[in-house]
Amino acid sequence: xxxxxxxxxxxxxxxxxxxxxxxxxxxxxxxxxxxxxxxxxxxxxxxxxxxxxxxxxxxxxxxxxxxxxxxxxxxxxxxxxxxxxxxxxxxxxxxxxxxxxxxxxxxxxxxxxxxxxxxxxxxxxxxxxxxxxxxxxxxxxxxxxxxxxxxxxxxxxxxxxxxxxxxxxxxxxxxxxxxxxxxxxxxxxxxxxxxxxxxxxxxxxxxxxxxxxxxxxxxxxxxxxxxxxxxxxxxxxxxxxxxxxxxxxxxxxxxxxxxxxxxxxxxxxxxxxxxxxxxxxxxxxxxxxxxxxxxxxxxxxxxxxx
Amino acid sequence: xxxxxxxxxxxxxxxxxxxxxxxxxxxxxxxxxxxxxxxxxxxxxxxxxxxxxxxxxxxxxxxxxxxxxxxxxxxxxxxxxxxxxxxxxxxxxxxxxxxxxxxxxxxxxxxxxxxxxxxxxxxxxxxxxxxxxxxxx
Numbered sequence: 001x002x003x004x005x006x007x008x009x010x011x012x013x014x015x016x017x018x019x020x021x022x023x024x025x026x027x028x029x030x031x032x033x034x035x036x037x038x039x040x041x042x043x044x045x046x047x048x049x050x051x052x053x054x055x056x057x058x059x060x061x062x063x064x065x066x067x068x069x070x071x072x073x074x075x076x077x078x079x080x081x082x083x084x085x086x087x088x089x090x091x092x093x094x095x096x097x098x099x100x101x102x103x104x105x106x107x108x109x110x111x112x113x114x115x116x117x118x119x120x121x122x123x124x125x126x127x128x129x130x131x132x133x134x135x136x137x138x139x140x141x142x143x144x145x146x147x148x149x150x151x152x153x154x155x156x157x158x159x160x161x162x163x164x165x166x167x168x169x170x171x172x173x174x175x176x177x178x179x180x181x182x183x184x185x186x187x188x189x190x191x192x193x194x195x196x197x198x199x200x201x202x203x204x205x206x207x208x209x210x211x212x213x214x215x216x217x218x219x220x221x222x223x224x225x226x227x228x229x230x231x232x233x234x235x236x237x238x239x240x241x242x243x244x245x246x247x248x249x250x251x252x253x254x255x256x257x258x259x260x261x262x263x264x265x266x267x268x269x270x271x272x273x274x275x276x277x278x279x280x281x282x283x284x285x286x287x288x289x290x291x292x293x294x295x296x297x298x299x300x301x302x303x304x305x306x
Numbered sequence: 307x308x309x310x311x312x313x314x315x316x317x318x319x320x321x322x323x324x325x326x327x328x329x330x331x332x333x334x335x336x337x338x339x340x341x342x343x344x345x346x347x348x349x350x351x352x353x354x355x356x357x358x359x360x361x362x363x364x365x366x367x368x369x370x371x372x373x374x375x376x377x378x379x380x381x382x383x384x385x386x387x388x389x390x391x392x393x394x395x396x397x398x399x400x401x402x403x404x405x406x407x408x409x410x411x412x413x414x415x416x417x418x419x420x421x422x423x424x425x426x427x428x429x430x431x432x433x434x435x436x437x438x439x440x441x442x443x
Contacts, residue, residue: 122340
């Protein structure tokens with residue numbers, strides 16, 4: 001075990017006492033790196049595996065300490081705040097270390113399996129009382145299969161309940177060896193039409209749907225998660241196809257709806273990236289309830305996660 | 307004690323009884339109850355009160371209530387003497403908008419997505435206030 005606990009991966013954040021990430025109260029680990037590029041992604045900083053620099057101009061106190069430490073001369077002060085020329089920046093993080101005001105942060109911290117295990121064990125009393133545990137997410141938690149294997153094995157050695165929140169767009173060979181260590185999956189199904197799925201996420205859905213069928217055949221509980229993006233995937237046809245598909249999954253526990261929100265906008269801004277879905281209005285509750293009723297008419301349990 | 311370098315201005319209290327000092331609660335309520343549970347409460351002649359904020363979204367559903375009860379059982383197992391919950395009302399959120407420096411640790415739990423309220427932009431904050439009001443808090 002000693003050599004395994006030093007394996008590392010870039011972690012975006014760890015949230016304790018979260019809800020709606022599986023049963024009970026759970027520690028949620030977000031890993032950096034994702035094979036998809038969903039149009040509505042609310043965690044853009046989770047897409048790349050490497051660390052990234054985030055800027056919060058409102059916090060800048062104009063001390064100028066960040067400017068001289070940048071070896072690429074990427075930082076300039078104008079318009080009463082700092083401005084980073086992204087084409088020059090290599091995300092070394094020296095500016096973030098200098099910034100006392102918290103206007104520059106480096107997102108993505110390399111953590112070892114041992115460090116993650118220590119963090120997750122802190123809430124053991126909460127897992128016991130709430131029948132919770134840890135859920136790994138991101139980004140895509142299964143992107144590095146060796147790391148995932150060793151991490152989940154480490155959790156299981158401590159008798160911790162394990163959930164995996166995945167997009168499913170990884171080879172089956174990554175998923176299969178992990179199954180003995182996984183208590184349930186949270187599995188996104190973004191669109192049932194392969195062409196539409198590719199337009200909206202960058203990849204087709206065949207691998208994802210094949211994987212989820214294979215997981216179901218192995219009887220690992222599945223919480224199907226549907227990000228509901230008005231005008232893009234909430235048509236009756238798509239929801240109906242999704243219900244028919246989910247009904248055929250023997251180990252499906254429920255189908256949860258994740259309505260679009262715009263809380264991710266500030267994250268795009270901090271990365272100096274345009275916000276791609278500013279013009280999509282939020283889905284009215286009455287429409288969400290109609291989708292929920294359709295799912296329930298197929299005999300599936302449905303929760304709306306807001 | 308005068309004004310401190312960490313931003314606490316004289317004569318504000320150092321902390322609200324045995325609750326964390328403003329701004330130091332960075333790891334959420336489970337970290338708080340674990341830290342507090344290390345205090346030897348039998349040495350406090352009149353006891354000590356931990357004040358925690360309760361997000362209305364947490365208890366809005368049946369499963370949320372079950373989770374809250376689990377949290378209370380964890381508090382009991384950790385032998386924390388006395389905990390009080392103040393609901394995060396829309397009034398509190400409005401105060402946080404006006405004086406963010408006093409509400410740096412106010413975490414808004416939006417199901418699986420967490421955010422510090424003071425780090426959101428104004429439109430998002432108003433959105434959350436509206437939703438909190440609609441839920442009757």
